[in-house]
Amino acid sequence: MPTTPKSAHKVSQKRRQQLSFARASKKKVNNRLDNETPSASASSRKLSFGKGKRESVGGNDSRATQEWLIIHVARLNELVSGLCCPNCSGSGLKINIDPQNHGFCSSVLLECSLCERDRYCRSVYTSTRLQDESRNDVAFHVNVQMVLLAHELGMGYAALKKISKVLGIPSLHLKTYQRHNRKVTVAEIERGLGSLHRAREQIRQAYAEVDADVARLLMEDEDAVINISVSFDGTWHKRGFTSNYGIGVCIDVLTGLVIDFEVLSSYCHACALKNSAK
Numbered sequence: 001m002p003t004t005p006k007s008a009h010k011v012s013q014k015r016r017q018q019l020s021f022a023r024a025s026k027k028k029v030n031n032r033l034d035n036e037t038p039s040a041s042a043s044s045r046k047l048s049f050g051k052g053k054r055e056s057v058g059g060n061d062s063r064a065t066q067e068w069l070i071i072h073v074a075r076l077n078e079l080v081s082g083l084c085c086p087n088c089s090g091s092g093l094k095i096n097i098d099p100q101n102h103g104f105c106s107s108v109l110l111e112c113s114l115c116e117r118d119r120y121c122r123s124v125y126t127s128t129r130l131q132d133e134s135r136n137d138v139a140f141h142v143n144v145q146m147v148l149l150a151h152e153l154g155m156g157y158a159a160l161k162k163i164s165k166v167l168g169i170p171s172l173h174l175k176t177y178q179r180h181n182r183k184v185t186v187a188e189i190e191r192g193l194g195s196l197h198r199a200r201e202q203i204r205q206a207y208a209e210v211d212a213d214v215a216r217l218l219m220e221d222e223d224a225v226i227n228i229s230v231s232f233d234g235t236w237h238k239r240g241f242t243s244n245y246g247i248g249v250c251i252d253v254l255t256g257l258v259i260d261f262e263v264l265s266s267y268c269h270a271c272a273l274k275n276s277a278k
Contacts, residue, residue: 068142070167073097080110090114098123101170105140139180143172147180151188199257203228206255229253 076095083093092114098107105127112121127142150160157177164171172180207226208215217224231251236243244267250260 068145076108085112085115087112088115102140103143103172103176104146104164104169105142106170143176144180144184146172147177147184150181151184196258196260199252199255200259203252203255203257203259210254230259 073095080093080095082091084091085093090112092112094111094113096109096111098109100107102125105125107123107125110122125140127140129138130141130144131138146160150156153159157172157174160177161171204214204218204226207228208218214226217226229252231253232248233251234246234248237245244265246264248262248264249258251257252259
């Protein structure tokens with residue numbers, strides 16, 4: 001009868017010990033998180049791991065203020081119709097919108113129709129600029145936010161044009177969208193890399209808390225390589241095995257945090273254009 005080599009038996013036994021240790025460690029960490037944040041969701045608990053107790057996890061923060069508002073111009077006119085003009089003290093104030101827009105940002109004009117001389121007029125943009133308000137070459141906040149919205153929803157320039165058409169508001173020029181899109185893409189990549197770096201630091205801290213040998217090793221060398229248990233999962237951009245894009249994710253077993261990912265593509269637009277030109 002065939003026998004299993006001793007080396008293979010030792011490897012399998014060591015692997016079972018590692019899995020047993022990982023399960024026990026994960027149970028210990030989960031019990032600690034349950035005691036700290038019993039009503040929090042799994043995602044919130046992962047985000048709060050390594051940061052101590054949170055004041056509020058998962059609930060709505062009543063102190064949060066609303067920054068953006070969609071309102072019809074007619075409702076604004078109802079609001080200012082009862083106010084007195086600073087010049088003539090009459091109730092002829094009215095809201096007008098400057099036809100020259102800056103993407104999703106417009107200039108709102110407050111004018112008085114009763115002033116005979118030196119007509120009262122004040123104007124303000126519907127969005128702040130990202131940096132210096134006095135500079136005209138700085139992007140408006142709302143335009144960058146709308147490009148970021150397109151990123152989050154997986155949309156593009158055509159979708160933003162449809163939103164503008166339905167709401168009856170101006171939209172971004174294509175070149176402006178492309179310029180903001182490049183900046184948002186770079187910022188999203190930097191944010192993702194920063195999130196991965198924080199997750200890896202929290203994972204190292206978690207293993208140091210449950211394993212004295214790991215803690216001793218990291219005390220001697222902060223950049224030391226430690227052994228961790230991971231799982232791997234992947235997904236496609238859409239169902240039906242027809243997607244050209246997919247992503248693989250490496251997840252730490254102990255904390256449930258993502259430590260690395262890789263996006264793979266079976267389609268190249270530049271190659272497709274080159275082949276179609278032949």
